[in-house]
Amino acid sequence: xxxxxxxxxxxxxxxxxxxxxxQIKSGLFIQISGNNNSGKSLLLKxxxxxxxxxxxxxxxxxIPEKPGKYSVILINDFTAVLPEKSxxxxxxxxxxxxxxxxxxxxxxxLKDCGLDKCLDRKVKTLSRSExxxxxxxxAIIQQPHFLLIDDFDTYFDNLSLENLxxxxxxxxxxxxxxxxxxxxxxxGITNSYAINSGExxxx
Amino acid sequence: MKLxxxxxxxxxxxxxxxxDGIYNLRQYSQEELSSRAEQTYLEIEExxxxxxxxxxxxxxxxxxxxxxxxxNKVSKQNKSEIxxxxxxxxxxxxxxxxxxxxxxxxxxxxQFRGDAFSETESSLFWQATEKEEGIFQIIYxxxxxxxxWSKLDKLLEYxxxxxxxxxxxxxxxxxxxxxxxLSFRLxxxxxQEKYWxxxxxxxxxxxxxxxxxxxxxxxxxxxxxxxxxxxxxxLWINHTFGYMPDFRFHxxxxxxxxxxxxxxxxxxxxxxxx
Numbered sequence: 001x002x003x004x005x006x007x008x009x010x011x012x013x014x015x016x017x018x019x020x021x022x023q024i025k026s027g028l029f030i031q032i033s034g035n036n037n038s039g040k041s042l043l044l045k046x047x048x049x050x051x052x053x054x055x056x057x058x059x060x061x062x063i064p065e066k067p068g069k070y071s072v073i074l075i076n077d078f079t080a081v082l083p084e085k086s087x088x089x090x091x092x093x094x095x096x097x098x099x100x101x102x103x104x105x106x107x108x109x110l111k112d113c114g115l116d117k118c119l120d121r122k123v124k125t126l127s128r129s130e131x132x133x134x135x136x137x138x139a140i141i142q143q144p145h146f147l148l149i150d151d152f153d154t155y156f157d158n159l160s161l162e163n164l165x166x167x168x169x170x171x172x173x174x175x176x177x178x179x180x181x182x183x184x185x186x187x188g189i190t191n192s193y194a195i196n197s198g199e200x201x202x203x
Numbered sequence: 204m205k206l207x208x209x210x211x212x213x214x215x216x217x218x219x220x221x222x223d224g225i226y227n228l229r230q231y232s233q234e235e236l237s238s239r240a241e242q243t244y245l246e247i248e249e250x251x252x253x254x255x256x257x258x259x260x261x262x263x264x265x266x267x268x269x270x271x272x273x274x275n276k277v278s279k280q281n282k283s284e285i286x287x288x289x290x291x292x293x294x295x296x297x298x299x300x301x302x303x304x305x306x307x308x309x310x311x312x313x314q315f316r317g318d319a320f321s322e323t324e325s326s327l328f329w330q331a332t333e334k335e336e337g338i339f340q341i342i343y344x345x346x347x348x349x350x351x352w353s354k355l356d357k358l359l360e361y362x363x364x365x366x367x368x369x370x371x372x373x374x375x376x377x378x379x380x381x382x383x384x385l386s387f388r389l390x391x392x393x394x395q396e397k398y399w400x401x402x403x404x405x406x407x408x409x410x411x412x413x414x415x416x417x418x419x420x421x422x423x424x425x426x427x428x429x430x431x432x433x434x435x436x437x438l439w440i441n442h443t444f445g446y447m448p449d450f451r452f453h454x455x456x457x458x459x460x461x462x463x464x465x466x467x468x469x470x471x472x473x474x475x476x477x
Contacts (some may be wrong), residue, residue: 058250073404073405073406074404078404080400080401080404080405081401081405082398082401084399090405093401093402093405093407094405094406095403095407096408096411106206117396134406138405138406139405139406142406144406
């Protein structure tokens with residue numbers, strides 16, 4: 001579980017983001033919506049452990065420092081792929097070895113999203129959205145503790161959400177907490193938060 | 204293994220073999236020069252000076268000359284030995300008693316020390332003999348030694364040249380090897396930076412990238428060093444090299460290169476992930 005207590009970040013620009021209390025429990029799917037420059041991306045970077053310039057407490061299972069065993073994958077505007085390599089190469093990149101079960105699951109998820117035919121194609125030939133779907137599937141297969149997706153609505157639409165249902169179900173079963181940030185609120189997501197006037201409110 | 208990494212290993216191997224070649228060439232040429240010089244010293248020692256002196260003064264002259272630092276040995280043939288030689292050579296057995304009554308000179312054979320006898324010593328020898336009384340005749344000429352001295356001068360000149368310059372070349376190349384290792388490591392890892400960045404961001408274990416960086420640093424120098432040492436050892440057991448490889452030197456060199464290779468990790472540009 002990730003917990004924010006009296007959390008406060010001030011960006012280099014004009015924004016200021018506060019969260020008195022926010023808990024992200026395992027297996028949950030959380031949506032945080034907010035306008036541009038409201039601090040959503042920086043919040044995810046804080047949760048991923050890439051940004052430390054904040055006030056208040058950020059606790060991982062009650063511990064202030066992110067323990068090494070805590071796996072957090074952040075999907076944001078950074079393209080975590082090697083464009084000159086094949087889709088297959090990029091999908092298997094973080095795995096020292098992959099079990100047959102995971103491999104099968106991966107193939108199923110790729111099929112749901114129509115990426116199963118692209119395994120041998122170079123990643124640079126894929127669209128930005130396809131790359132993000134690939135990154136997302138690759139992340140879910142690893143069953144991290146937290147999967148953070150920034151600007152979800154930039155890369156994924158409602159159709160993508162439908163195609164990724166199996167993937168998100170698998171993540172929930174595996175106990176992966178998914179936090180997405182969006183500009184507009186996606187309907188049907190129960191755990192939704194919104195950033196209003198620099199504060200995070202539960203909807 | 205990437206082609207670039209293999210190429211780096213190959214270049215370091217070639218540089219190490221050149222460096223080892225310089226070391227072994229110096230060792231071989233110095234041994235060869237030293238053996239030729241030894242031969243020339245022997246030739247000088249085999250050309251003694253002969254002094255014909257009075258029997259009475261012979262002991263003192265012999266002692267004086269023996270004390271000269273460039274004299275190896277003074278052999279004296281005294282009256283009885285000369286009578287004996289004359290008697291045997293000319294069948295003068297009956298005349299030996301007659302010869303005994305004659306005041307015959309003694310013969311001193313001066314053998315020089317090859318490694319200490321040069322033109323300067325030749326002059327000193329002349330000066331030493333001029334001071335002595337009782338010398339009838341000196342059978343000695345500088346010209347006998349001129350060829351030897353000139354040969355020795357050349358040998359010493361070559362040996363000096365090799366000794367003066369080999370270290371500069373050898374250590375210069377050693378520094379070039381160190382810098383090459385450093386530059387290869389930096390260039391390789393900076394190229395790999397994007398890969399490891401993507402690897403980590405895609406969920407790969409960050410510790411794995413550190414382990415690979417350390418292993419790459421070690422193998423980059425360990426593989427060529429092992430090949431170079433193995434090759435030297437192989438040549439030695441096949442009698443191509445006359446001497447055993449200096450394993451202590453190889454270990455020290457390996458340690459220096461591995462340390463530099465590992466130190467390069469501190470200089471690798473680290474980029475922020477976001």
